[in-house]
Amino acid sequence: xxxxxxxxxRARREHILDAAEVCFAKAGFHRTTMQDICRAxxxxxxxxxxxxxxxxxxxxxxxxxxxxxLAGQLAALAEAPDLLAALSGLGEHYTVEEPQxxxxxxxxxxxxxxxxxQVGESFRSVDRFCKDSFIKLFERARAEGxxxxxxxxxxxxxxxxxxxxxxxxxxxxxxxxxxxxxxxxLSGLVSALINPLxxxxxxxAAAQDxxxxxxxxxxxxxxxxxxxx
Numbered sequence: 001x002x003x004x005x006x007x008x009x010r011a012r013r014e015h016i017l018d019a020a021e022v023c024f025a026k027a028g029f030h031r032t033t034m035q036d037i038c039r040a041x042x043x044x045x046x047x048x049x050x051x052x053x054x055x056x057x058x059x060x061x062x063x064x065x066x067x068x069x070l071a072g073q074l075a076a077l078a079e080a081p082d083l084l085a086a087l088s089g090l091g092e093h094y095t096v097e098e099p100q101x102x103x104x105x106x107x108x109x110x111x112x113x114x115x116x117x118q119v120g121e122s123f124r125s126v127d128r129f130c131k132d133s134f135i136k137l138f139e140r141a142r143a144e145g146x147x148x149x150x151x152x153x154x155x156x157x158x159x160x161x162x163x164x165x166x167x168x169x170x171x172x173x174x175x176x177x178x179x180x181x182x183x184x185x186l187s188g189l190v191s192a193l194i195n196p197l198x199x200x201x202x203x204x205a206a207a208q209d210x211x212x213x214x215x216x217x218x219x220x221x222x223x224x225x226x227x228x229x
Contacts, residue, residue: 013051016041017065020058025101029055029112029119056118059109063122067129074133083141084196088187095167095179103172130164131157138194148195156193163190 004012019041023032034055038048052058073090080086095103113123134157141147149156163186170177 012043012047013061014065016043016048016051017058017061020052020055021062021105022101024055024059024108025104028108029059029116056116056122059112059119060122062105062109063126067126070126070130070133074137078137078140082196083146084187084191084194087190087194088183091164091167091186091190092180092183094164095171096183100171103168106168107172127161131161134160141194146197148197150193150195159193160190 016037020032020037023036023040026032027036032055034045034048037058038045041048052061073093077083077086077090109119109123113120135153138147138149138153138156142149142153151159167179167186171179
């Protein structure tokens with residue numbers, strides 16, 4: 001059998017993960033079999049086991065894919081001129097725009113993580129990455145004078161993750177939940193927490209940072225001149 005090209009291998013792997021996501025969300029981790037995933041992905045067991053040896057490996061693959069996606073999104077978020085608007089857009093993407101099965105899957109993996117050590121490590125690795133990334137984002141924004149958080153950045157990142165968890169859970173378990181309707185309220189809450197500084201304040205703060213050393217140096221020169229007299 002001819003060896004598949006790298007692009008074809010990546011596409012097949014992604015296709016299998018897509019199928020596994022739907023299967024796990026629909027039937028749960030324990031009720032889903034590797035044969036179910038083969039049928040959903042329309043691949044043979046031999047082809048599936050080339051990429052994933054177990055359901056735990058599939059969960060690890062899903063977690064790694066989610067982590068890579070989030071890394072790219074947060075990198076773009078760090079460069080966004082309006083941090084609050086960018087955060088709101090990211091929140092809307094995950095709680096409104098993504099398909100329903102993604103949120104059900106998130107809850108399913110979270111529950112399974114409490115009793116399966118391997119799944120637990122995959123789940124917590126994404127959770128740690130998410131929290132640590134938000135900490136770095138808020139530390140950078142604060143250092144740049146773009147925000148003046150009401151709480152320390154570690155607490156701020158934790159609260160943001162808790163809000164996200166709650167939105168995921170509510171959408172997964174409540175068919176009538178209208179995430180889009182409460183997004184403006186959540187945006188207001190997040191705004192109060194991160195306290196974004198208007199551009200004018202940011203510019204003024206930057207100008208003050210520049211002006212202070214200049215003023216100090218000028219005063220020192222004046223004192224030296226006075227003593228010389």
